[in-house]
Amino acid sequence: MKEYYLKKADENLPELIYEKIRIASEARELFRGDSIVLDLGDYYVGRFSFVLGYKDMYLDAPVRLCIKFCETKEEIDTDFSTYHGALCASWLQEEIINIDMIGEYKMLRRYAARYIKISVVYTPRILTLSDFVFTSETSADVSSVEKLEIDDLELCLIDKVARNTLKNCMHRVFEDGPKRDRRLWASDFRLQALTNHYTFKNSALVRRCLYLFAAADRSEDGFLPAYLYENPNFFSGTWYLRDFALNYVNALSDYYMHIGDSETFLDIYPVVKEMMEAFAAEIDENGILVTEKQGNIFIDWQGELKKTASLQGVYLYTLEKLSSALARLGHEDAELYNSRYESAKTAALRHLYNANENNFANAYDEYQVNIHSVVWMILGGVVSGEGAWEMLLRVMNDEKCPKIVTPYMNHYLVEAMMKLGKEKEAMEHIKSFWGLMVKQGADAFYEVFVPGHPEVSPYLDPMINSMCHAWSCTPSYFIRKQAQGHL
Amino acid sequence: MKEYYLKKADENLPELIYEKIRIASEARELFRGDSIVLDLGDYYVGRFSFVLGYKDMYLDAPVRLCIKFCETKEEIDTDFSTYHGALCASWLQEEIINIDMIGEYKMLRRYAARYIKISVVYTPRILTLSDFVFTSETSADVSSVEKLEIDDLELCLIDKVARNTLKNCMHRVFEDGPKRDRRLWASDFRLQALTNHYTFKNSALVRRCLYLFAAADRSEDGFLPAYLYENPNFFSGTWYLRDFALNYVNALSDYYMHIGDSETFLDIYPVVKEMMEAFAAEIDENGILVTEKQGNIFIDWQGELKKTASLQGVYLYTLEKLSSALARLGHEDAELYNSRYESAKTAALRHLYNANENNFANAYDEYQVNIHSVVWMILGGVVSGEGAWEMLLRVMNDEKCPKIVTPYMNHYLVEAMMKLGKEKEAMEHIKSFWGLMVKQGADAFYEVFVPGHPEVSPYLDPMINSMCHAWSCTPSYFIRKQAQGHL
Numbered sequence: 001m002k003e004y005y006l007k008k009a010d011e012n013l014p015e016l017i018y019e020k021i022r023i024a025s026e027a028r029e030l031f032r033g034d035s036i037v038l039d040l041g042d043y044y045v046g047r048f049s050f051v052l053g054y055k056d057m058y059l060d061a062p063v064r065l066c067i068k069f070c071e072t073k074e075e076i077d078t079d080f081s082t083y084h085g086a087l088c089a090s091w092l093q094e095e096i097i098n099i100d101m102i103g104e105y106k107m108l109r110r111y112a113a114r115y116i117k118i119s120v121v122y123t124p125r126i127l128t129l130s131d132f133v134f135t136s137e138t139s140a141d142v143s144s145v146e147k148l149e150i151d152d153l154e155l156c157l158i159d160k161v162a163r164n165t166l167k168n169c170m171h172r173v174f175e176d177g178p179k180r181d182r183r184l185w186a187s188d189f190r191l192q193a194l195t196n197h198y199t200f201k202n203s204a205l206v207r208r209c210l211y212l213f214a215a216a217d218r219s220e221d222g223f224l225p226a227y228l229y230e231n232p233n234f235f236s237g238t239w240y241l242r243d244f245a246l247n248y249v250n251a252l253s254d255y256y257m258h259i260g261d262s263e264t265f266l267d268i269y270p271v272v273k274e275m276m277e278a279f280a281a282e283i284d285e286n287g288i289l290v291t292e293k294q295g296n297i298f299i300d301w302q303g304e305l306k307k308t309a310s311l312q313g314v315y316l317y318t319l320e321k322l323s324s325a326l327a328r329l330g331h332e333d334a335e336l337y338n339s340r341y342e343s344a345k346t347a348a349l350r351h352l353y354n355a356n357e358n359n360f361a362n363a364y365d366e367y368q369v370n371i372h373s374v375v376w377m378i379l380g381g382v383v384s385g386e387g388a389w390e391m392l393l394r395v396m397n398d399e400k401c402p403k404i405v406t407p408y409m410n411h412y413l414v415e416a417m418m419k420l421g422k423e424k425e426a427m428e429h430i431k432s433f434w435g436l437m438v439k440q441g442a443d444a445f446y447e448v449f450v451p452g453h454p455e456v457s458p459y460l461d462p463m464i465n466s467m468c469h470a471w472s473c474t475p476s477y478f479i480r481k482q483a484q485g486h487l
Numbered sequence: 488m489k490e491y492y493l494k495k496a497d498e499n500l501p502e503l504i505y506e507k508i509r510i511a512s513e514a515r516e517l518f519r520g521d522s523i524v525l526d527l528g529d530y531y532v533g534r535f536s537f538v539l540g541y542k543d544m545y546l547d548a549p550v551r552l553c554i555k556f557c558e559t560k561e562e563i564d565t566d567f568s569t570y571h572g573a574l575c576a577s578w579l580q581e582e583i584i585n586i587d588m589i590g591e592y593k594m595l596r597r598y599a600a601r602y603i604k605i606s607v608v609y610t611p612r613i614l615t616l617s618d619f620v621f622t623s624e625t626s627a628d629v630s631s632v633e634k635l636e637i638d639d640l641e642l643c644l645i646d647k648v649a650r651n652t653l654k655n656c657m658h659r660v661f662e663d664g665p666k667r668d669r670r671l672w673a674s675d676f677r678l679q680a681l682t683n684h685y686t687f688k689n690s691a692l693v694r695r696c697l698y699l700f701a702a703a704d705r706s707e708d709g710f711l712p713a714y715l716y717e718n719p720n721f722f723s724g725t726w727y728l729r730d731f732a733l734n735y736v737n738a739l740s741d742y743y744m745h746i747g748d749s750e751t752f753l754d755i756y757p758v759v760k761e762m763m764e765a766f767a768a769e770i771d772e773n774g775i776l777v778t779e780k781q782g783n784i785f786i787d788w789q790g791e792l793k794k795t796a797s798l799q800g801v802y803l804y805t806l807e808k809l810s811s812a813l814a815r816l817g818h819e820d821a822e823l824y825n826s827r828y829e830s831a832k833t834a835a836l837r838h839l840y841n842a843n844e845n846n847f848a849n850a851y852d853e854y855q856v857n858i859h860s861v862v863w864m865i866l867g868g869v870v871s872g873e874g875a876w877e878m879l880l881r882v883m884n885d886e887k888c889p890k891i892v893t894p895y896m897n898h899y900l901v902e903a904m905m906k907l908g909k910e911k912e913a914m915e916h917i918k919s920f921w922g923l924m925v926k927q928g929a930d931a932f933y934e935v936f937v938p939g940h941p942e943v944s945p946y947l948d949p950m951i952n953s954m955c956h957a958w959s960c961t962p963s964y965f966i967r968k969q970a971q972g973h974l
Contacts, residue, residue: 057725058720060668060670063577090550090610091549095585096582103719124577181547232588235545238544
C-alpha cells in the first residue's frame, strides 16, 4: 500500500503560486563594510534576487556579500555567531556569497523573511545593488479566502496575521515552520488543515498530507510517526508521539466532515483502524491509555507537566470524532469507537477525576493539578457545563499549576472554552494571547510566545525559534467559524 | 567600427571543452568539525559537484559546508582570514554553502584547483559526501597538440606543465589567471597566442582577442588599454601601458605570420596604424619614445627599474615585426615602419647606448645599469652577436643590477638568448627557472616565482598570487619551436 499512498500523495502535489515583491529602493552605492536593510513590507517565504552593478569602474574582482534573512526586526541586529542553542545553527538564515559578474543575481535557496540585511564583505570598488525582488511562493491561494464580515477590528487584524502564518507554511506540504523545520508534523498539520478549511480551502494539500502519513512506516507496536519528510525523498520520522498519532486521525475525520470526500477517507481508514487497535492495546486494566515512555506524549512544551489525563482526553476526543465521521458514512465501525469512547470516559471519571478536590489530580499523574488535564477532559467530554468552566477558571488562576506554554496548547484551551459555550471569553483569550503578538508587531504568529519572556526557547536560544509557525495559525479558524455562526 | 569588431569577436567565441574528473573516493562520513581533502591529480579549472547523503538518519536541518579550492598543496592549510594583501580578498577561493536537500549538489561558480578541502561547519547528524566530480572546462583542445619528439625528459616535463598552464588560462578569452584576474591583458595575450600557435592551435580564440582589443576605447592620446573585460559586458580597461599596447601590435603581427590570415590582419590594421601614430607623437627630439608617466610602462615588476631603454627596445621590436608582416603582405606601409625602425635604432645607439661603459646606462634612465635594457636592446636589434652576449652576461652577473622578477620578463630574456643563437644557454635558463618550479611540484607555472623566496608578492601577500598564470606558459613555445628546427 505504501507505493499506492505515495502515488496518491504525488497526484495531490500542489502548484506553487508565485508573487513578485519589488522592494522600492534606489540603486544603492556600497563599499566594503557597508550594509543595507530591505523591508519586504510583510512576512514572505520565497527567493531573492537583485542586480549587481558598479558605480564608475567595472568591478575587477568578485564581490563577497553577507545576506541575512530576518523574520523579525529584532533579528536584524542579532549576532548569529553567538548562537548556543540545541538545534543545528545552519537554520539561521545567513549566506556568504561570491558574485563573479555584474547583472542579475538569483539566490537559489528559499528563505523566510520580512527584512533582508545585505553587508558588503569584500568588493574591489564601489558597487551598486538595485532591482531587489523577493519572489514569494506558497500553495495558499489568497483569492480563495472569503471576506471576514465582522466589526471587531482587533479580531480582523488577528485573522490577517493568522492567515499570513498559515499561507507562509503552505508549500509542498503543510510545513511546520518555513524558516526552521519545514517538515510535516501530524499535530501541526491537523491545526493547519482545520484553519485551511476556513481560509484557503486547499483540500488537495490536506489530502496529500493525509496520504503521506498513510504511507509512513509505523513503529513496531503499530503507531504512525509524529513527522515525516518528503523532499527530495520520502522518509518516515522515528519519533512516535501518541497525541500526534491521534491528531492524524483527527485530521482525517475533520477532512471528511469538511469536504465530504468518502473515497479518500475510506482509502486511508484501514491505516487508522490498525493504529486504533495499537491504541486499544495500550489501554491498561483500569481503561486508561498508558504508554510505556512518557517521552512519547507531547501535549505542550511544559517540562513539569504530567500527561496521563491529557492523553486520555486526546484519545476520547479522537474516538468521538472518528465515530462521528464513520456514523455519517454509515460505516459499521462507528459503534466500535463509540463503545470504546464510553469505556474510556467511564475510566477517566473513575481513575483520573478526583472527586474530593473536583479536579484531575490522579495517581497516574502523581496527583499533579494542571490546566492541560482540565482542557483535555473538557474536549474529551468527561466534564462539561458550568462545572467544567469553574474548574477551568480555578486551575488557570492557580499559581501552582504548570502553565500553558505553546500557541498549540492555547488552541486547545480556546477550543475547550468554545465547547463550553464561552465564546466571548474564548475571543478575549485570543485577543490577550495572539492579539498581544500583533500589538508587538508580529507579521506572523510565533512558535513560542510567553508574554514578557522573549528569551524563552525550547531549544535553549530564542535565535532559533520559528517566528511563523504552523500551530499558531488557528485564530482564523476560531474567528471565521464563529463569524459563520457555526458554533 | 566598435560594433563590427565586437560582432567579429562574438563570431569567434569558442566552444568550451568539458572533461569530468571523477575523484576516486569512498563515500566519506563526516560530522561537525570534520574535513577532507580531495586531490584532483592535476590542476584544473571548472566546476565541482558532489552528492550529499546521510549515514543512518535523514538530515533534519540544512548542512553548512566550507569548501576551499586550492591551487597548490601549501594552500590547503593557509588561513585566508589572515590575508592582508592589496587585492580584493574575494579572489581567495573559499565558499560557505548551505545545502537544504540530500542528493547531488552542483556548485555554480568556476574554480581553479588541484586540491579541494571540504569542512563541515554545521550538520545535525552524520552526513556522507560522495561522487565527487570536477568538470573541467577550457577552450584548449588537447588533441590538437603534436607529440613532442625530443629526448630531454626535463624539457618534456617543463613543456607539459607549460601546456597545462596555457590550457587552464584558455576560456572565452585568453585569461590572465583562472583563479585571479581572469581578464584579457594585452602582453599576456601576446605570449599565450604565441604558445598557442605551437600547441593547441586555437586560432579562432586568438582572432577573437585581437578583435576584442580592436573594439576597445582608446585613451585620449590614442592608446589601446592594457586590458579589457568581456563577460558579461564588454568594458575597456582604463590603464594605458605603452609596452602592452605595443605587444598587442606584436600579437597581430605574430597572428598573421603564423596563420597567414590577411583578412583579419587588414581588418584590424587601421586601429594599429592609428595607434602607431600616437606612438610616433611620443617620440622626443632625440628620437626616443618617452611617455609622460613612467607608470605607463610595465616591463617587469621591478620597482627600482628605469624603463626608457627597455621601452625603446619594445618599440623597435614591434616596428620590426609589423614592418615584416606588412612586407609579406606587400603592403605599402611596410616601408613606413621600417624607416621609423631605423630612426629609432639610430636614436637608441646615440642616446641610450653608453659607449664608455659598453652598456645602456643613459641619462633618460638616470644612468642605471639593468638587465632589462640589455634584453630589450638585443630584441630591438640595437646590439647583437657575441658583444651583446657578453654585455648580457655582464649585467646578469652584476649584483648591483635590478633583477628580473617575473616569468614574463624571463620570457624575453630567453628570447634574447635565442636571438643571439645561445640555444643551449636559453634551454638551461628555462630549466633553471621554470624547471625549478616543476621540481618543486608545480602543476602549472606561477605568476610570480623568485627561487628561494615564496613570500614574494607584488600584492603584499603571496596568498593572492596566481599559481597558473598566462605569461608563464611560454616554455612550450621555445621548446617546441626549437624541436621543429624553426630557430
